[in-house]
Amino acid sequence: MYLRCSDERCAMKLELHQRALMCPRCGELLEVAAGTLMFSPQVLKELWWNRRCSRDPRDRSGVWRFREFLPDYPPRDIVTLGEGNVPLVPGIKSGAWAGLSDIRFQHLGWNPTACFKDLGMTVGITEARFQGARTVACASTGNTAGSMAAYAARAGIAARVYLPAGAVSPNKVAQALDYGAEIIEVKGSFDRALETLRHQAGPDLYFLNSINPFRLEGQKTVMFELLEELGWRSPDYVVVPGGNLGNTAAFGKALYELKTAGLIAKVPRLVVVQAEGANPLVRTWRAGSDELLVVNEPRTAATAIRIGAPVSWKKALKALRFTGGLAIDVTDDEIAEAKSVIGRDGIGCEPASATTLAAARKLVRGGTIPRDASVVAILTGHVLKDTDYITRSRYTAAPSEVEAAAVRSSAEVQAD
Numbered sequence: 001m002y003l004r005c006s007d008e009r010c011a012m013k014l015e016l017h018q019r020a021l022m023c024p025r026c027g028e029l030l031e032v033a034a035g036t037l038m039f040s041p042q043v044l045k046e047l048w049w050n051r052r053c054s055r056d057p058r059d060r061s062g063v064w065r066f067r068e069f070l071p072d073y074p075p076r077d078i079v080t081l082g083e084g085n086v087p088l089v090p091g092i093k094s095g096a097w098a099g100l101s102d103i104r105f106q107h108l109g110w111n112p113t114a115c116f117k118d119l120g121m122t123v124g125i126t127e128a129r130f131q132g133a134r135t136v137a138c139a140s141t142g143n144t145a146g147s148m149a150a151y152a153a154r155a156g157i158a159a160r161v162y163l164p165a166g167a168v169s170p171n172k173v174a175q176a177l178d179y180g181a182e183i184i185e186v187k188g189s190f191d192r193a194l195e196t197l198r199h200q201a202g203p204d205l206y207f208l209n210s211i212n213p214f215r216l217e218g219q220k221t222v223m224f225e226l227l228e229e230l231g232w233r234s235p236d237y238v239v240v241p242g243g244n245l246g247n248t249a250a251f252g253k254a255l256y257e258l259k260t261a262g263l264i265a266k267v268p269r270l271v272v273v274q275a276e277g278a279n280p281l282v283r284t285w286r287a288g289s290d291e292l293l294v295v296n297e298p299r300t301a302a303t304a305i306r307i308g309a310p311v312s313w314k315k316a317l318k319a320l321r322f323t324g325g326l327a328i329d330v331t332d333d334e335i336a337e338a339k340s341v342i343g344r345d346g347i348g349c350e351p352a353s354a355t356t357l358a359a360a361r362k363l364v365r366g367g368t369i370p371r372d373a374s375v376v377a378i379l380t381g382h383v384l385k386d387t388d389y390i391t392r393s394r395y396t397a398a399p400s401e402v403e404a405a406a407v408r409s410s411a412e413v414q415a416d
């Protein structure tokens, strides 16, 4: 395996284990290029399935179980918290609400730090430690911070996170603090926080935003796990929220590699969903533009996807084109309603995740997705990630108050 420039016209090759995150020749993002596979599709499918019964920590991880498609590390260098292997849960009320007979949720919020970022972070931190990094850093809308802090703590590496001041759920800040991260608040949006971090980069600092190609390798396994769960038959649509677009890029790469290796016959269409006030990819997609149409002041109550200049937009467009997918936006009110419906299914998620159900309904109503299509919605974060949002929502009833009943002693009860 090696690193390669993600721009096909450049395609510069670099050695795998190194600090460069951008192509030194053209400045584009890098990606991990797969080596040659030594196994047939059938052998791989059986190998991966059988690993579910193994006691090896790598086999128990829903990421490292698929390590034939990941960078190779000595077994004891791998930093894992047993991430992945989340269930696929059918939506019942959600299906009725969206007008779909077959919608399932792949709930990545049911991971060690309650967010999908763990799947990428197990690989990112493993690589950081492999390279001997002392400090890892990221800019974050909250969840990357928590995930990086947890995995860094496991690896014995210091963690430093840059957050947009006042724009991150307090639950997420608390989580990163608990794992012992150093937190730096930056005035302005996530994009400003990321810019600020980029100016801090030094030889001791290992950069773990989704610009990092190793993180995307881990996130790829979401598609592996999903397709394995479905007996390697693709659903018609996979719907995913889009912020910095690392997930979208990783899913596209996964589907390309699985199709090329002959593990699946057809790929699902990828649908990327953004909030109307933070929709740079949707604008770019609609305009058919070759330049990113940046949103200068992104606005949405779904703070995890409040991003105006996503770094992986080119990779995301490539994923949409390859899978025959599309990009769509939904309003904050549609997100709030969809979130409450997912809650009523006994599942729950954070606001950004609920964009998926809101978009599914919109696409069914508009006639793009047929009612009998099979749809998998990717829920990216846990319901407890943003509790303020829930208590403020107009789709949840406020708790009611009653006078407490008088408590009587057992002696009084007997005297009656």
Ligand SMILES: *Cc1c(COP(=O)(O)O)cnc(C)c1O
Pocket (backbone or CB within 6 Å): 115, 116, 117, 143, 144, 210, 241, 242, 243, 244, 245, 246, 247, 248, 304, 305, 350, 352, 353, 380, 381
């Ligand atoms: C990070 C995050 C997203 C956005 O993912 P990208 O890979 O940046 O597009 C969506 N939802 C939640 C809950 C997140 O934490």
Ligand SMILES: [Zn+2]
Pocket (backbone or CB within 6 Å): 005, 006, 007, 010, 011, 012, 023, 024, 025, 026, 027, 028
């Ligand atoms: Zn290049």
